[in-house]
Amino acid sequence: MTHTAILIPARDIRRGDEFDLHRHTRTAFRDAVKTTHGSIRVALTNGGEAYLPADREIRVSRPVTEALYATG
Known part of the structure; x- marks a missing residue:
């Protein structure tokens, strides 16, 4: 699986x-x-949680699924 880095608001x-x-x-x-109060909560894979301001810009690495195309 490949990942792409993007800058998004924490709420996304x-x-x-x-x-x-x-x-x-x-x-x-x-x-x-x-x-x-304008915050978000993110459950983490290690069992913890992160609280962040909803509008905070954060760089994430998002998994990208690859579409399979038939060629003829």
């Missing part, structure tokens, strides 16, 4: 996205969920 983090937080690479276990 999806399951499987990898991002750096506190000098460690984290992987989202689920999509970001809105919390109070």
Whole structure:
């Protein structure tokens, strides 16, 4: 599987996205969920959670599925 790096608001983090937080690479276990006061919560694959401002720009590495095309 290949990955692509993109810059997105934290509220757009999806399951499987990898991002750096506190000098460690984290992987989202689920999509970001809105919390109070303009923040989001992201469940992480290691069992922890990350709380981020929803509008914070964050660089993620997102898995890209490759489409198979028949050639004739």
